[in-house]
Amino acid sequence: MKAPFFRLKEQHHHLMENIIKKIENVFETERFILGPLVEKFESRFASMMGVKHAIGVNSGTDALMLSLRLLDLQPENEVIIPVFSYISVAEVVLRVGATPVFVDVDPMTGLIDLSKVEAAVTENTRAVIPVHLYGKAVNMISLMEIARKHNLAVIEDCSHATGAQFHGRKLGTYGITGCFSFYPTMNLGGVGDGGMILTDHDEYAARLRKFREHGRIDNVYYDEIGYNSRLDAIQAAVLTVKMEELEDSNAEKIENARFYNKYFAEANAVLPEIQDDFSHVFNMYTLQVAQRDALEIYLKEKKIGCAIYYPLPLHLQPCFDFFEYKEGDFPQAEQLCKRVISLPVFPGLKRQEIQFVAQAVLDFLKA
Numbered sequence: 633m634k635a636p637f638f639r640l641k642e643q644h645h646h647l648m649e650n651i652i653k654k655i656e657n658v659f660e661t662e663r664f665i666l667g668p669l670v671e672k673f674e675s676r677f678a679s680m681m682g683v684k685h686a687i688g689v690n691s692g693t694d695a696l697m698l699s700l701r702l703l704d705l706q707p708e709n710e711v712i713i714p715v716f717s718y719i720s721v722a723e724v725v726l727r728v729g730a731t732p733v734f735v736d737v738d739p740m741t742g743l744i745d746l747s748k749v750e751a752a753v754t755e756n757t758r759a760v761i762p763v764h765l766y767g768k769a770v771n772m773i774s775l776m777e778i779a780r781k782h783n784l785a786v787i788e789d790c791s792h793a794t795g796a797q798f799h800g801r802k803l804g805t806y807g808i809t810g811c812f813s814f815y816p817t818m819n820l821g822g823v824g825d826g827g828m829i830l831t832d833h834d835e836y837a838a839r840l841r842k843f844r845e846h847g848r849i850d851n852v853y854y855d856e857i858g859y860n861s862r863l864d865a866i867q868a869a870v871l872t873v874k875m876e877e878l879e880d881s882n883a884e885k886i887e888n889a890r891f892y893n894k895y896f897a898e899a900n901a902v903l904p905e906i907q908d909d910f911s912h913v914f915n916m917y918t919l920q921v922a923q924r925d926a927l928e929i930y931l932k933e934k935k936i937g938c939a940i941y942y943p944l945p946l947h948l949q950p951c952f953d954f955f956e957y958k959e960g961d962f963p964q965a966e967q968l969c970k971r972v973i974s975l976p977v978f979p980g981l982k983r984q985e986i987q988f989v990a991q992a993v994l995d996f997l998k999a
């Protein structure tokens with residue numbers, strides 16, 4: 633027996649007929665970039681989330697970058713981000729010409745530590761990017777309170793958390809924008825790169841639509857420097873079909889996570905918390921264990937897929953050497969990078985497979 637980390641081919645199998653039909657439709661419209669299918673997908677996505685506007689862009693990274701452009705940041709302006717995260721989150725702040733300010737994370741969840749957010753605010757701080765890491769919601773009520781108090785824009789990174797909620801409200805609807813990635817392995821994944829920005833503000837929506845098309849205002853004029861960041865129609869076609877079962881596939885992942893948690897109840901590991909409110913949708917099921925590197929080797933030997941999100945905190949990435957951070961600056965993130973490991977949790981994972989993975993991990997932890 634073996635267990636892969638993902639099985640995308642099988643995940644798409646029962647949808648294939650529908651997907652092909654929709655793709656044929658794209659060919660008929662002859663609109664391969666933006667166009668009617670993208671508009672339809674945007675409007676369905678917006679209504680699923682309960683916001684006015686959804687703007688399709690070509691990646692989650694661009695969703696964040698275009699959102700930051702709304703703030704007209706200057707080099708001295710600071711944007712607070714979690715130091716335990718994907719590279720994009722820091723990269724985009726620098727690419728719009730502002731300064732990222734790293735803060736440490738909660739040692740149990742890996743989410744941005746809200747007490748440290750407040751401590752990091754200076755007179756130059758303009759925004760904060762909460763990352764709903766692994767699919768788990770940051771406490772958006774507390775964060776919005778901090779943001780109001782210090783007049784900060786909140787840009788939510790929902791790349792791992794499509795369909796997740798906090799206090800009954802969808803993630804991505806608390807901030808000035810909510811940013812989503814449709815990278816193929818995300819809870820709502822396309823068949824290439826893709827992303828989406830949610831916003832309730834009409835002016836922001838108009839400006840974001842402009843940014844994604846080079847700053848174009850009409851057939852003649854471009855009044856701001858923009859990007860080529862448009863969602864393509866084939867992605868929209870596939871995502872429209874897959875969106876129909878997002879809630880079910882998220883529910884299935886939560887069930888898989890629940891199975892693991894029961895199995896590991898007595899084990900020497902930090903487990904993710906599960907509640908009955910979709911506040912964690914388990915884009916990743918991530919444990920913390922002391923002998924992580926040995927566990928990774930052991931699982932690979934047993935042909936069990938696993939992954940490390942993330943092996944190095946942002947402040948220690950060579951591309952940020954110029955900030956002159958050093959080891960020890962963000963101890964919680966540094967610890968997590970040594971302890972986290974994600975197990976297969978995808979929808980369609982068979983019960984025997986989960987049991988096989990869980991038993992292997994348990995045997996390792998007991999040994």
Ligand SMILES: Cc1ncc(COP(=O)(O)O)c(C=O)c1O
Nearest residue numbers: 691692693718720791813814815
């Ligand atoms: C937390 C987080 N933010 C942003 C992104 C960027 O998304 P994309 O790959 O669609 O640019 C990712 C991608 O993995 C991510 O994990």
